[in-house]
Amino acid sequence: MTEQTIEQAVKQGDQVEIEYVGKLEDGTVFDSTDGRGTFEFEAGSNRIIPGMSDAVMGMEVGQEKTVEIPPDQAYGPRNEELVIRIPRERIPQDAKVGDALSDGQQGGQVWYVAEVTPEEGVLDGNHPLAGKTLIFEVRLIGIK
Helix, strand or coil: CCCCCCCCECCCCCEEEEEEEEEECCCCEEEECCCCCCEEEECCCCCCCHHHHHHCCCCECCCEEEEEECHHHCCCCCCHHHEEEEEHHHCCCCCCCCCEEECCCCCCCEEEEEEECCCEEEEECCCCCCCCCEEEEEEEEEEC
């Protein structure tokens, strides 16, 4: 009698384990699991960007693929109304460009420091990857 293996494909609700490299359209790497181990999440959940959750559906362990995720399936479009200018004294003294600041309320808005001058600060409420198409090289490591 020969033993047959049944390949299992990812379906809604599966706990999956992946390795990935995330790049922008110009090839810039913005995130990667290299050197950090694997990334685990529930397929079909809203805990990660929808495009990544959708991308793993139907994959089998060991499978690799490259997916292009448009902004509306990633961090959304940029909203210029979320860019504000405030007096310099309202920003922490040690704040620098790229820092994330909270509005102090639980579940409140996160603001990214876009510019700091002696007179004012420019804060951006958009996620840094908003408006960008993301390209992921994904490898499915496991399904639990």
